[in-house]
Amino acid sequence: EAGVTQFPSHSVIEKGQTVTLRCDPISGHDNLYWYRRVMGKEIKFLLHFVKESKQDESGMPNNRFLAERTGGTYSTLKVQPAELEDSGVYFCASSRERSYEQYFGPGTRLTVT
């Protein structure tokens, strides 16, 4: 069984540009989560999909962030326009059921210059 994959592994963009991060969950996992860790801080929850529906997006920092999960498979997280404070590592995780163990992807390191 393939694990959670994320693309790209690293992205360097200039302030004001747009970046789209992708997450492919484990096949059959309806629950997909996005998290991020910014410089020196703890990992924070961004949002949770159940299939294609946003179950909880209370952690999204502002309206420059847009997450989608069309068809309930892979998910994208778009940052537009990117700001310096968006730099960090963005993790995706998936689980079969909400109360089950979450499997994390390797993360995407985003650097905004």
Add this chain to the structure above:
Amino acid sequence: KNEVEQSPQNLTAQEGEFITINCSYSVGISALHWLQQHPGGGIVSLFMLSSGKKKHGRLIATINIQEKHSSLHITASHPRDSAVYICAARSYNTDKLIFGTGTRLQVFP
């Protein structure tokens, strides 16, 4: 004050030593997760527990629900155990994971 606190933040040990990492939380939880991240690597789930104790190889995780405290123990530590260990509480109300800041462990031969 964070809802999930870990201690220590940094820990060094000699190979073979017994390691304890502590996690305290202030929210109601449905489960407590222990995660591991090796340098340059992804996050791996070690344990998910809601009561008592779990053991996997040289790793042991315990939780005391009344005291809102969990510990991760590593017996006979090895340099390959060097990693960041993260405690995360699953909120009973919101079902979200709330993370501690992590404990960076270095085990020297």
